[in-house]
Amino acid sequence: MVTINDVAKLAGVSRGTVSNVINHVKVRPEYKAKVEQAIKELGYVPNAYARSLKSNRTHTVALILPTVWFPFFSKLTNDVEQELRRRGYKLLLCNSQNDYHLELEYVTMAKENQVDGILSITYSDIAPYVADANIPMVAIERYFNSRIPFVSTDNFQGGVMAAKKLRELGCRKLAFVGRLSDENGVTKLRRDGFVSYCCENDIPYAELYSSSGSQEFIREIDHFVKQEFQDGTPLDGVFAAADRYAEYLMDSLQAYNCPAIAGDTLQIIGFDGIKSHANDRIRISSMAQPVEEIAAYAVDTLCRQIAGEEVEHYKLFPVTFIQGKTTRL
Structure with missing residues (x-):
């Protein structure tokens, strides 16, 4: 042996x-x-057991996220798990479904030394419970405070770039489609970047910026499509705050037999740019998030915290435009 x-x-x-x-x-x-x-x-x-006894560590990290249904969260989970495994850690997945109490259960586990640290995408305010216990933690997408390291995509600049790209494609009247959430600030940042570019460049725009739930939002997209596209309006470029919103929009355009054709008379740009499986082809032109880089950086920052090292507390990664079938070449 x-x-x-x-x-x-x-x-x-x-x-x-x-x-x-x-x-x-x-x-x-x-x-x-x-x-x-x-x-x-x-x-x-x-010998992992012997190591945990000696170091008072479990070599396990909890990843708290709202759901694994969306491609961004699924991809992030996969990349985090691979990076942790490479460093000798195991992943404990908390698929919280936005349940505040379930998220606090995982914080309690960390307090009881059942996990060494937490990687978190949560829209609940668990920061006070973490700060009091001095638990190593990295927040992804949501900024809590200056004590908890934060890593995200530059969502505001992503919105600016989307509007600029639509303009470069010859679009004259633009639209924004997204859901407002008090807890999730990323959609607001994407919308703010888009609106900022339009206002600075005197570009007319419409928007569907909803605070409703998922099913009601889909119905609101149907209403938006009937209002903006059935009568041959000049709206010819759309920035959707997520790729799935772009999918909803395209389904509605088809359902109501609208003359607008994605990638031809109508340019559509989403946000995320993540494949649903390894051999998938990108269908929605999108502002792509560098998920692998975000995962690697978050894991490295957490591991350095666990080791007692000083870490950077604020990091934004740039997005890049990827060509799909919903914008012309």
């Missing part, structure tokens, strides 16, 4: 250095590379 002593001997380092590498304590890069190579050659598997 391969032991930690065997790894140390092959790598030419001390047993303590091997232990530090295994427990993600910072060591010199050249030593880390030697230890990782030795572990790979020997097929050494650390």
